[in-house]
Amino acid sequence: MTIAERLTWRDVYDTIQGRILDATYPPGTRVPRDEDIALDLGCARATVQRAMRALADEGLIERKRKGGTHVLRLPATRATFHIPVARLEVEATGARYGYQLVSREEADAPRAVAAALELHAPARMLHVRALHLANQRPYLFEDRWICVETVPEILDVDLSRENANEWLLQNRPYSRCDLRFFAMKASADEAALLQAEEGDALFGIARSTWNGADPITTVTALAPPGYELHSRA
Amino acid sequence: MTIAERLTWRDVYDTIQGRILDATYPPGTRVPRDEDIALDLGCARATVQRAMRALADEGLIERKRKGGTHVLRLPATRATFHIPVARLEVEATGARYGYQLVSREEADAPRAVAAALELHAPARMLHVRALHLANQRPYLFEDRWICVETVPEILDVDLSRENANEWLLQNRPYSRCDLRFFAMKASADEAALLQAEEGDALFGIARSTWNGADPITTVTALAPPGYELHSRA
DNA sequence: TGACATATTATGTGCATACATTTTATTGTT
DNA sequence: AACAATAAAATGTATGCACATAATATGTCA
Known part of the structure; x- marks a missing residue:
């Protein structure tokens, strides 16, 4: 029964x-x-x-x-992606994660950066370029601008040892995030950094974050050929 | 008060x-x-x-x-994307939507397709290639395989007039969906169809859907240079 | 000390009820 | 017939309560 x-x-x-x-x-x-x-x-x-x-x-x-x-007539085809925290993504594949600072300098925000962060006035920024490695090989190249006014402490962080992305995530939670995925041809520079050929098709992820109205950072991350972003639902 | x-x-x-x-x-x-x-x-x-x-x-x-x-220590960096139903996406920009069947033929599932749909036995498929246009210009090229056993009616649909994607969405709801985003170089064929140059970086979206355990379809959609996928949260 | 049973605790769920909110349908007025 | 005021209908939300579930902490016994 x-x-x-x-x-x-x-x-x-x-x-x-x-x-x-x-x-x-x-x-x-x-x-x-x-x-x-x-x-x-x-x-x-x-x-x-x-x-x-x-x-x-x-x-x-x-x-x-x-x-x-x-x-609904056309069921909403939406997918939730986990945006790569490079280290975790690499470690999940079993590979050894590595990080390498490429350049670091203070500068005023150029046009494109000001636009991405919706800045109304010129702003002092920290420009950081870095490589994420999987088993010593390039996994992701990131070109990042951090708003010094919003995150002054970033100037005291040793970015040659610590990964800016994770430092920011842990210390500057954001309330808004804009994301763009795209494909682009590798320039000579980018190809060299990623150990790819000039003209190769790279996968790009552009992200900008704010906390309230305060701009935090904008990054463009490029992945070498073969990279894929997955989602299952 | x-x-x-x-x-x-x-x-x-x-x-x-x-x-x-x-x-x-x-x-x-x-x-x-x-x-x-x-x-x-x-x-x-x-x-x-x-x-x-x-x-x-x-x-x-x-x-x-x-x-x-x-x-959470690392706030979940996830983003929800609305996967384009090409027609709606084009119309949303104000452009006129167009659709064009490129080829249609029955065939057995090749290796890659069988793998994408997790087929255990050989299966009869309908192979459809089509172009989505915005103001007469190529917007998205899709290369699709539809499982005839799961969706026999598809053989009677006039795919030169009707868009396979929307027909399937409206007639075969799915319970599972696998998605992959990637970048790739355009082959000569693809370049011609998308009015791009051979070797251009294309944005790719690969999707496979099932209803329960029944495979429905797998598509690879390619977008010409300039295409971007957005999300804001 | 270690292993297993037991109690405790914070979140998860179901239910009944009352009321809020939004959008559609109806009615009434000019 | 056009327009505004009003009613009605479905979902949305807040609350109190009882109990379910899962993970942790505690205690007991060998």
């Missing part, structure tokens, strides 16, 4: 997701209101709400007050 | 996030238990729970039963 177990929101989630996947609720159609589903499945409305919110977060359904719940 | 308004979970969220960002709760430290925060801020524990779950989902904190809540 089966015991009348309580449904968890996960059960409801699975049920509804199943009905969407097997087209019991086809794309574009309306899903019954929470209360009816609750009645149907035999649980509280709050439980259905919890499940529905999860489904909505994942982009399968759309909810509107009074409008009800609808299955 | 201010009315004693109730706190919403969003208020609690903002408060705690603020305390993390201004290092009231520094990285690695423990955050008070939900009940104490509730008592402190003057709301119900459930409200705190709601806020904490959101913060945990976003990768700022980590929660463990009995272990309590901790601020």
